[in-house]
Amino acid sequence: MTKRTLESARDQAQREWELEPARRALLKWFDRYGRALPWRDDPNPYRVWVSEIMLQQTTTQTVAGYFDRFLTQFPNASALARADEADVLKAWQGLGYYRRARAMRDAAKIVVERYNGELPGAREELEALPGIGRYAAGAILSFGFDRRAPILEANTTRLHARLLALEDDPTVARAQAILWRFAEAWLPRESPRRAKGVYRRVNSALTDLGRMVCAPNHPQCETCPIAEYCRAYDAGRQYELPRYKPKRAPTPRLDVAIWITRADLGVSGDPNDVLLVKRPKEALWGGLWDLPRFVDVGAQGEATALGWSAKALDQAQAFLETEIGAAPRNYRLGPVITTFKHAVTRFRVTLALCRLADSNWYATGASERTLFDLNNNERFDQIGREDRSDKKTDARVAEEWRWVKCEELEKYPMSTTGRKLAEFIKRETQVEKK
Secondary structure (H helix, E strand, C coil), X not given: CCHHHHHHHHHHHHHCCCHHHHHHHHHHHHHHHCCCCHHHHCCCHHHHXXXXXXXXXXXXXXXXXXXXXXXXXXCCXXXXXXXXXXXXXXXXXXXXXXXXXXXXXXXXXXXXXXXCCCCCCCHHHHHCCCXXXXXXXXXXHHHHHCCCCCCCCHHHHHHHHHHCXXXXXXXXXXHHHHHHHHHHHCCCCCCCCCCCXXXXXXXXXXXXXXXXXXXXXXXXXXXXXXXXXXHHHHCCCCXXXXXXXXXXXXXXXXXXXXXXXXXXXXXXXXXXXXXEEECXXXXXXXXXXXXXXXXXXXXXXXXXXXXXXXXXHHHHHHHHHHHCXXXXXXXXXXXXXXXXXXXXXXXXXXXXXXXXXXXXXXXXXXXXXXXXXXXCCHHHHHHHHHHHCCHHHHCCCCCEEEEECHHHHHHCCECHHHHHXXXXXXXXXXXXXX
């Protein structure tokens, strides 16, 4: 985008809008209907930072249940910087997108080293910290420091796009320039006479209005305090705008997790101890503990057989021999015990749980065949050769590993699906003991 185009986009929002009366109506509504959120009680920069990172990709209702517990355990940047990564991930467990938690801990270390444990009040310094982008920096400056800093997230993007009757997809560069400028125009100019907390209040009010009234599918225009200023409402297009590009349909994917015990590998100790691995930092859910898990092991199909992919066999064999040091032999996967459905980015994942097949176990029914059995089939062997050429099969499964008693699995930080696997194993083990 050229400088002239950008300036034109910025000028458009200010030229076509008289914001002062709309701002007064907005703040009057906010004083009566604004949400009571735990991070608004004491909006110091650290608390705001924690809340804003938690709120990325996570609903307000979910975050509200975690925020106070996290602040009790890590009340300031110094406490967060000193904490073990495992403790931070455990406190974050259930919020998802765990890279956010690791980035926060890394940023806290920098805040302690460079800023004496206090978050800096300059945008450039905030955006230089791990995990803090344009929106998070604006939120910290506005809510935490009461500085004149615009914010633009899902709720305010939708609200501003309707107020302006924006025709473009709000995610494209031209639209983003207009929306950021419009978000800034809502904030009164710096002045010695400005009301204390006005920037914090205006941005909070815009966010709440977008969330509570200017809803995605059913905007409640009849209760909106600034409906008379809304161009989309005036044109009867509030249900039509904003226009986003259609989302791509999620891609089906099959992953497999393997429940391995000491007994399976002939290792001394409690035969029911479970092999747990710590996922590499560069991997999804890096730093969390999990069962050995292999991603995208074959096409979607009859998950009860898992028979049409040799990829899981290759990966499991390499993992057991090279990473765990298991005795070299042909390891086979037994039939699927259970499956879980979940979503990861653009994928709709079926996660299948298997055990290692006993050396004396050999299924006869087609629905009970293992991956090893089906690897003898010419078609599946061809798939296997193609899979082995995939460089992703060389990735490490474990940063470290250990044997864990079933009753202690819950002590380890895990992803949501990791916890479900652990709970399933604990229940099954208890049933077997009975």
